[in-house]
Amino acid sequence: MIFLNHGSFGATPRRVLRAQQDWRLALERQPIHFMIDILPAALRTAASELAAFLGATGQDVAFVDNATTGVNSVLRSLRLQPGDEVLTTSHVYPAVGKTISYVCRRTGAVPVHVAVPFPCAGPQEVVDRVVRAMTPRTRLLVIDHITSATALVLPVHELTREARQRGILVLVDGAHAPGMLPLDLPTFATDWYTGNCHKWLCGCKGSAFLWGNPESEAAQSDIHPPVISHFLDENWPAEFDFIGTRDYSPWLSVPEALRFLQDLGGERVMEHNRILARKGALVLQSTLGIAPAAPESMLGSIITLPWPGTETPSDEMAQDLRRALWENHRIELMVLCFDGRLWFRISAHAYNEIDDYERLAEVLQTHLPSRPGVG
The missing domain is CATH 3.90.1150.170 (Aspartate Aminotransferase, domain 1)
Incomplete structure (x- = not known):
C-alpha cells in the first residue's frame, strides 16, 4: 500500500491507540470516580502539555472534537449584526464556508469570499486581494493557515496584522498546521486559532483545540462550545472541558501523540x-x-x-x-x-x-x- 493522503484523517500509531484505550478502561472501571475526581484535572494536564507544544498556556487552550467544531464555537457565539461582513477566501474549507453561510443567514451578516487564483503567484497576491476586500463593515476574517484542497500555506502573520490594524477580528482555521509546521500561537496575534490533533500530530480521531488569545478582549468572552452544558458561563476552558457524558479519551491521549512526535524527531x-x-x-x-x-x-x-x-x-x-x-x-x-x-x-x-x-x-x-x- 502507498498512502499519500495523510492530510484527510491522519494516521494514529498503535502506542497512541493503546493510551486511548487505557483511558477508556479507566473510565469503565469506576465511571463516577473517573468523571468527577479524575477527568477535570486530567483534561487540564493534557491541555497544558498541548499548549506548551503550541507556545501557549493551558488556560487559553480548550479541547474540541475537530477544527470545524472550533470554528462553529466562535462563529455561533459572536453577536453579528445585519450588514456585518465575514471575510474569507475562495479556498475556504467547505464545512467552514457552510458554517459562515449558516451564521450569516441567521444574523443578517454578509459572507464575502475573496477570489484567490490557483495556481497562486505567491503570498503577496493573497495579502493584496484580501486587504482590498476589507471594508469598514468587515467584522471577522476567517482564514486558513493551510488550505485543504489547494494545500497553500497562507501568510497568516501578514493577514492578521492588516486585519487588526482595521479593528477586524481574526479566526484562523489551522486544521493542518499542528505537527506540520512549528507553531508559536501568541506570535500570530490572532483572536482565535483552531487546529486538529488527529492529522499531523497523529492523535486520535476527535481531538482538536481552540486557542483564545488572552490579549484579545473578545477571544474568551462569551464564546461557547456548540453544546451548552453544566458549566455555561463558568470560564473559558471549563465550559469546553465538560459537555456531558461522552468519550474524552481522544483529548486525554493527546500528550501521548505529542511524545510520539517528539520521539520521531x-x-x-x-x-x-x-x-x-x-x-x-x-x-x-x-x-x-x-x-x-x-x-x-x-x-x-x-x-x-x-x-x-x-x-x-x-x-x-x-x-x-x-x-x-x-x-x-x-x-x-x-x-x-x-x-x-x-x-x-x-x-x-x-x-x-x-x-x-x-x-x-x-x-x-x-x-x-x-x-x-x-x-
Missing part, C-alpha cells in the same frame, strides 16, 4: 516531511510534464498538483479516479475538483519514501489514457 520530522513532499512533487512534475501550482514558500507536507489527464472535471470524476487508484494499484491519493479543474494532492509523513511518488508517477503516466478510471 519533533521539528526535524516536520522538516523531513516538507522536504520529502517537495521532492515527490518534483518527481511527478518531471515525469508527467506538469507545472507547480505555488512557490516553495507556500508549500508544506501536502502539495496539490494539476491532474495530468483530460477527464472532464467533476466531483464524481475525481472520486472515480481516487477509487480506481486504490482498487487497481493500492495507492491512496486525494483527487479533487477545484475552480473548474481536476487536481491531486500528495502528502508526506515519516512512513513515506521517494519510491512512493515514483510509483505514482509511473502509474499515472502508464494508465492515464484509460477512462473512466486509472486501470
